[in-house]
Amino acid sequence: MAHNVQHIPAAPLLRVDALNLEYHTHQRVIRATHNVGFEVFAADRFVLLGPSGCGKSSLLKAIGGFLPAVSGRIELEGQSVTQPGPDRLMVFQEFDQLPPWKTVLENVMFPLLASGKAHRAEAREHARYFLDKVGLSAFADAYPHTLSGGMKQRVAIARALAMQPKVLLMDEPFAALDALTRRKMQEELLALWEEVRFTLLFVTHSIEEALVVGSRILLLSPHPGRVRAEINSHQYGINDFGSSDFQQTAQRIHELLFSDPESGPATAPAETAKPRFKVVGK
Numbered sequence: 001m002a003h004n005v006q007h008i009p010a011a012p013l014l015r016v017d018a019l020n021l022e023y024h025t026h027q028r029v030i031r032a033t034h035n036v037g038f039e040v041f042a043a044d045r046f047v048l049l050g051p052s053g054c055g056k057s058s059l060l061k062a063i064g065g066f067l068p069a070v071s072g073r074i075e076l077e078g079q080s081v082t083q084p085g086p087d088r089l090m091v092f093q094e095f096d097q098l099p100p101w102k103t104v105l106e107n108v109m110f111p112l113l114a115s116g117k118a119h120r121a122e123a124r125e126h127a128r129y130f131l132d133k134v135g136l137s138a139f140a141d142a143y144p145h146t147l148s149g150g151m152k153q154r155v156a157i158a159r160a161l162a163m164q165p166k167v168l169l170m171d172e173p174f175a176a177l178d179a180l181t182r183r184k185m186q187e188e189l190l191a192l193w194e195e196v197r198f199t200l201l202f203v204t205h206s207i208e209e210a211l212v213v214g215s216r217i218l219l220l221s222p223h224p225g226r227v228r229a230e231i232n233s234h235q236y237g238i239n240d241f242g243s244s245d246f247q248q249t250a251q252r253i254h255e256l257l258f259s260d261p262e263s264g265p266a267t268a269p270a271e272t273a274k275p276r277f278k279v280v281g282k
């Protein structure tokens with residue numbers, strides 16, 4: 001007898017709905033995002049892409065629980081996000097994220113111990129495992145000031161992943177690195193993801209980086225950020241940089257980012273084009 005198997009779509013891990021974020025200064029109110037909504041599923045490499053000032057960092061801060069919403073909702077596994085938590089850890093662009101008085105190993109162990117997530121021996125084992133994953137086993141006893149920028153970022157990534165957050169938040173983590181190191185770090189991040197399959201929310205204003213790092217990309221319009229389009233980009237990897245398909249897609253994204261949504265479909269790519277674009281109107 002044939003069974004009627006029904007496919008039940010997985011629930012999103014993270015849901016952002018009609019999110020409005022603002023900053024209040026003495027002189028004025030600055031709207032950072034306008035009605036932004038998206039869903040992130042487990043093991044997505046979800047990229048927020050948009051021009052400077054469109055509210056990418058603000059979105060990450062809000063999801064991290066550091067910036068309250070003016071209106072709208074953020075839910076992680078169905079629970080409203082209202083404050084920071086170890087289930088959402090952030091890696092920043094700056095190289096000074098690591099306390100300089102702790103060795104590399106101690107830096108990675110620290111959040112595990114401070115949060116009570118692991119005892120000392122367990123934290124050490126866990127930290128060593130993730131240091132190995134980012135290729136820094138040999139530097140466990142080194143101090144941060146003896147490391148290059150790329151190595152410091154690897155430590156910050158290992159430290160965050162060792163905590164096994166539900167979502168890893170990365171705010172332009174490679175932007176301060178030279179071009180070659182940046183490329184290498186992107187490659188390593190993808191290799192790490194292949195192994196660990198963590199859920200990544202990654203902010204960048206580089207179209208190329210978004211295409212390489214992301215499996216899905218949310219395009220945000222200039223200030224205040226609104227959702228302009230969503231793109232499926234899982235087919236691009238580190239070796240696609242120079243290909244004409246990659247370049248064409250990068251060009252289309254550029255047009256979408258900077259086109260006027262009021263001007264109609266002239267710049268909107270075909271719905272069936274590869275990769276899949278879902279253009280969102282005004």
Ligand SMILES: Nc1ncnc2c1ncn2[C@@H]1O[C@H](COP(=O)(O)OP(=O)(O)OP(=O)(O)O)[C@@H](O)[C@H]1O
Nearest residue numbers: 023030032051052053054055056057058059205223
């Ligand atoms: N602490 C703050 N006080 C006031 N306004 C702020 C503050 N932080 C950000 N903003 C404003 O909010 C808007 C969004 O800023 P945000 O840093 O989120 O953008 P972004 O897309 O991450 O930019 P970038 O790519 O340059 O980092 C901008 O207009 C910015 O000037």
